[in-house]
Amino acid sequence: MALKVLTVVGVRPQFIKAAAVSRALREHGGIQEILVHTGQHFDQAMSGVFFEELELPSPAYNLEVNSVSHGAMTGRMLEKLEGVMMRERPDWVLVYGDTNSTVAGALAAAKLHIPVAHVEAGTRSYNRRMAEEINRVVADHVSSLLLCPTQTAVTNLAREGITAGVHHVGDVMYDVAKAAVAKAEARSRILEELQLSRGTYAVATVHRAENTDDPERFARVMAWLSQQGERSPIVMPVHPRTRKLMDSLGLVPKGTRLIEPLGYLDMAWLTHNAAAVFTDSGGLQKEAYFHRVPCVTLRNDTECVETIEAGWNRLWTVADYQPRQEITDIGDGSSSRKVAELLVAPDF
Template identity: 50%
Template sequence: MKIVTIVGARPQFIKAAAVSRAIERRNEIKPETRLREVLVHTGQHYDQNMSDVFFKELSIPKPDYHLGIGSGPQGKQTGRMLETVEEVLQQEKPDWVLVYGDTNSTLAGALAAAKLHIPVAHVEAGLRSFNRRMPEEVNRVLTDHVSSLLFCPTAVSVKNLLAEGIREGVIDIGDVMYDCLLYYRQRIDPSLATLRSLEILPEQYVLATVHRAENADSAERLSAIFSAFGEIGQRLPVLLAVHPRTRQYIQKYGIVVPLNVRLIEPLSYMQMIEMEANARVIVTDSGGVQKEAYFMGVPCLTVRDETEWVETVESGANVLCGAQQERICAEFQACMDREKQQIPVVGFGDGQAAQRIVEALEENRVGGNGIGFEG
């Protein structure tokens, strides 16, 4: 059986690493019927800090195809991906196309496969923020509606799909990111090399990430968030791992970075886990970082108006603050006034999601290579 895996952004590299390991383990057990994975990197994240370092650090096999799409307007980027991914699929004729998350790479891979009548399997299916102005929301909804297997990370995501009339192929397999964290957290450098390189002590800093279009593209929201960082920084320094997109808009809008806010380069996955685990508070608009904060028992303030990871909010580990300076600062103060505590991780599986994905792909194989390639 042949599986084409399509990735393009750093969260997808991390999730794909877990599934690739599960495929390798399965092949070791059943070498007579090996599964073949063909890895396609669209190039959505393309620089060293956002792409190459993840493949090296996570021991992900070198992509079989690197499409080199790069950045660009939403429609243009997705269109170029759709065209080039289709060419790969026509050549490879896989049994399954496996896509992750909610990026333009996700949607392009799913649409290209669906139009060629190749079954699509979607990891992190059923997530909903219920805000159709978010490009990610549009991508995940459309991908779910063309997928044959929908791998849901939580019971809430299953309910979301049922509410949209999607019942066939829906499986609650747990969260692949939880698999990753359990696996890689044991491999963090015990010397805390990243903290030492930044000359920062454990729990003596706030870790921040801001990259979503709703924040980075808005001068008003981005200014308010930085004003909040400046106020927070009077108590603890803020380390902002700057996405290239955000750096561009900081310059475009002429936003003054407060003296107590340090802009640092994007971190590798292992560096990010180390920094998250030792932060006093995390401020982010990233879905993945919200979950990792929850998994590690670090208070999280989410600078968005809604989240697809409602379980983290309901647990009390995560607070939605929007881009309101007063709200962000007030919630930060509340975090500082109480002791950190590990909240039990509930509803995200047992760390075996990747194995279940591989088993489901085998059990639900539709047919031989080359389904519906006329056209």
Template identity: 65%
Template sequence: MALKVLTIVGARPQFIKAATVSRAIRETSGLSEIMVHTGQHFDADMSDVFFEELGIPKPQYHLDINGGGHGEMTGRMLMAIEPILQSEKPDWVVVYGDTNSTLAGSLAAAKLHIPVAHVEAGLRSFNRRMPEEINRLVTDHLSILHLCPTTTAVANLAAEGVTKGVHHIGDVMYDATLFAIGKAERSSTILSKLGLKPDAYALATVHRAENTDDPRQLRAVVEFLREKSRRLPVVIPLHPRTRLAATRMGVDLNGLQVIRPLGYVDMAKLLHHAVELYTDSGGLQKEAYFHRVPCVTLRDETEWTETVEHGWNRLWRGADFLDRKDIDEYGQGRAAFKVVDLLRGAAVAR
């Protein structure tokens, strides 16, 4: 019988990561996949377009759970995921990153004694005020397989006493970038649609709660971006959460080129030809390096410390860029197949 992998996703970055592993599963004999979409990102611009562009199989289960506080959302997801796991009886549950969907999936699986594999394990900001940090910590300590993108992530787990089932596999986001940029260069017309020329604009994204829930912080971020826009246009695909927060708080976005959220291919094209990126997204900090675009992180810390140490990233309130060097942590674009090999190998060992 085929090894059954149940994948739980719910947010934009997870769709992108899961797409690479899903392709590897489909290309490997002896494995099958059940996809569960919690619905955490429900807007078509933040969800459906990614499944279409990246060739992700339609989820067998769509839970349509979004909105509410962290506890409420996670609890509703737990209640919905548990009967699916009881019915499907997968050999593995695979979760990605650090969202409420990640936490709910790992909790539900662990309570039913189903082994959990965490892709992007070991990342730490060391800021427990971030909901994402709590999700990472709990998920890592519930997981059987810890699939780490960097050696720093491996060291973070070791410092917490987690050494069994830990593997440095490289970054599945690099796999995704290699897939997307070829497609983007061939088919995306986003630059002409927006009236932009390569190397003549900057790109920005803002969505994390630490920036969108505090009026003073959101105004400070917007003013920083406005200051940057005096030098060259700043394009900001506006996250629904940020749009609502700016409207509610009366934060003026004039001076920025505000557009709707983009699919992965158009976003890859925009990032590839940008002069600089300003973001509070963890994933985009890395993607900027993959495209060799300098990044300014709109936070007071970053999980991707190697991007700072190698001169491709800096904190917006911190020191200037260090001298730039290549980063050898992220692999050769085959991380997804390492995930599949480890799932198969660990299943045999058990």
């Protein structure tokens, strides 16, 4: 009988990671994947276009849980995921990253005694005020397979007493980014549509709760972006929650062009050709490095410490980058294949 893997996704970065791993599962053979979309990101711009562009299979279940508080969202996901898992009885539940979808999937599986595999295990910002950090820690502590993107993540888990089932597989997001540039160059027309020239603009995104839930901090972020916008133009794909906050506070950074959220290929091509990236997104920090574009993280800490140490990223509170070097342990584009192999023949 085929190994049954139930994959839980809910937001843009998870669609990207799942696209690579789902492809590897299909290529491996002997694996049946049940894809569950929690609905955390739910509209076409934030969800549907990613399934289309990344050739991610349509979800078998869409739980349509969104637009409520953290507690309500996680609780509703738990309830609905439990029902799906009891119906499907998978051999593994596969979760990604640090979202409410991740922690709900991991907890629902653990309570049903279904083994959990966590892709991107072990990343830490050590800021427990961030919901994402709590989600990471909880998911890691109930997982049987901890699939780490870097050796730093392995070390972080060891500090917490987690050593069994820990594997350094590399970063599955790199698998996607490595293959995406040629496709994006052929298909994306975002530079022409926005009338941009390569290397003449920066890309910005702001969506993390630590920035958007605090109007005073959000105003400081917008002021910082305004300073950068006076030097060179900024293109800012705007998360719906961020746009609502901008409208309510009347805050739009100077020199910044606000656009709707982009699909993966357009965003990859926009980032690939930018002079800089300004973001509070963990995923975009890494993608900036994949495209070898310097990044400034609009937070006081980051889980992407390797990008800081390698000089491709810095916190907005820090004036200068460290000396620039390559990051050697993110993998060679085969991380997704390693994930598939470990699900079939787990090494605890």
